Amino acid sequence: MREILIVGGGYAGFYAAWGLEKKLRRGEARVTVVDPRPYMTYQPFLPEVVAGSVEARHAAVSLRRHLHRTRLIAGTVTGIRHQDRTVTVRPDSGPDYELSYDVLVVTAGAVTRTFAIPGLGEEAFGLKHVEEAVAIRDRLLTSFDRAATLPRGPERRRLLTVTFVGGGFSGVEGFGELLSLATALLRHYPELSAEELRFHLVEARGRILPEVGDGPGAWVVRSLRRRGAQVHLNTQLVSAEHGHIVLSNSEEFDSGLLVWTAGNAANPIVHNHTDLPVDERGLLTVRADLRVGTQDAPLEDVWAAGDDAAVPDLAAGRPGAHTVPNAQHAVRQGRLLAKNILATLRGRAVKDYVHHGLGVVATLGLGRGIFQYRRLVIKGFPAWLMHRGYHVLAVPTWERKVRVFAVWATAVLYGRDVVSLASVQRPREAFVAGGNPRRGERSADVPVR
Structure with a gap:
């Protein structure tokens, strides 16, 4: 064969x-x-x-x-x-x-394209794999838990600050969805307020979402800013050492979460x-x-x-x-x-690849989206529904379609889960912390029945 x-x-x-x-x-x-x-x-x-x-x-x-x-x-x-x-x-x-x-x-x-920026390799998450997406979500949820126990001050402000670098589809969609999650979390954390959230989107070019037209791209920027986000255009990340963000527009701040989505290589x-x-x-x-x-x-x-x-x-x-x-x-x-x-x-002729695009659609958070096909532009809730409809049909296999749709249907009734499972990234931590007594010994903190 x-x-x-x-x-x-x-x-x-x-x-x-x-x-x-x-x-x-x-x-x-x-x-x-x-x-x-x-x-x-x-x-x-x-x-x-x-x-x-x-x-x-x-x-x-x-x-x-x-x-x-x-x-x-x-x-x-x-x-x-x-x-x-x-x-x-x-x-x-x-x-x-x-x-x-x-x-x-x-x-x-x-692969994710990176640059020799101080602190980037030590502090940033990418957004190309499932593991990275899970880690970003858990980091935010854990930051909320920690911030709720702290008084107002620099450390609490750092924990509630999120920075995304890259204004393409991956960056804008991830940024919009995480902003939507953070806003929804506030009702579970009466100790925190919306004014304490700091979401920064950094883009080196003068616009975001280059796949859509100038008008729709500008609308997305205005929409994010109305939701409290800060969008830095024509700006680059200069340093991220120890979570201290330095931008090329001279702005500096501490960020508890840094996500890098500045293109592929x-x-x-x-x-x-x-x-x-x-x-x-x-x-x-x-x-x-x-x-x-x-x-x-x-x-x-x-x-x-x-x-x-x-x-x-x-x-x-x-x-x-x-x-x-x-x-x-x-x-x-x-x-x-x-x-x-x-x-x-089998000795037959091959065909050339020709595909006329069906337009572009992006989610900007729960209930928010944008769609463009040539001059047709749809914004807001209808575009968000189109995004979900297209992708639940596009994901391969009926088994995955049904599972995804079931989660969405459940969320309509009960909302999203807000439990952090960050500890799964260190699965042996609890075992080791328990003392792990040697044979014949008893741990002083573990009851024996």
Whole structure:
């Protein structure tokens, strides 16, 4: 059998493997997916995971539950040598080893782009994975618990200060949802007041949400400011050492929570550890049919899609345009990958990727959103409903759709959970604190029955 190796189990990789499973004939080819995580993260739900509107596990789609005929390897690809048709895999345990392939699919995804800013690596959270979204929510809830026991002063002010850096979709949606959660929490904390909340959104450009027009983007800024947030445009983060935020506009303050969402960068595997062609941004050079290579010189049996591929945007109508790195494109590219790979296996013609956008929609917190399709702009509650409706339909598998919808329906009756589970990040702390007596000894603080 021909070996089809998929590097990365994100949107494009998951949908490519899923599509191949459904269409491959028995004995025609074997599909292998290599990814360090056992699930695909549905990233549009991460802001709602931050706010507690979606359960963390419901934003993760298990690979083993849905890819029944695919070989799954828990590990990271650290090198690709197409000249030898091998990749190097670093498993979760054990030594590195090599895998051979006949057909290679690179869907490794992008990584969070960071800069050498003092304190950033020590203080900031990203917002690309479920674990990060859960940690951000727990940090806020824990900060409220601690602030409620303190008198007014610098430490209480620090705990109730939140800073997001990056005004793209991920940053604005996460910021809006966390602001909505913090405002809702106040009714459970009579010791705290809305005037004590400090939410800062920092964006280096002169506007936020570049995917929408200037008018809708300005409306979002006004909306956030009306809710008490401070939006700093044309501003950069200069330092974050020990939680002390210094901005390029000379403002300084202490922040108990810092979230970095300032864009993506090429995956180091693609950029530095492969003999495949890459462009000046470190993305794989890809043709419109998703084969790696140029229009005149495609590489045989190598495909790529998603955030680490520079896929030509034929729908844009201008030369040199590439598809933007978002879920809408990655899902559709993954489906086309499966169809085109099958076509080449069976000697049929492949198709180019052409997708005309359905518009953009963003949540800004519970009951608030914005939608734009060309000149049509919808704001507020209707846009928020459109956001939820679109994504509950877009999340893969009916099992996940039902689970997400059930949580939303429950929240209508009982509201969101406001319990912090930050202690799960240190699961042995209580055990160790209990003294862990040796055999034959009794802990003085633990009753014996």
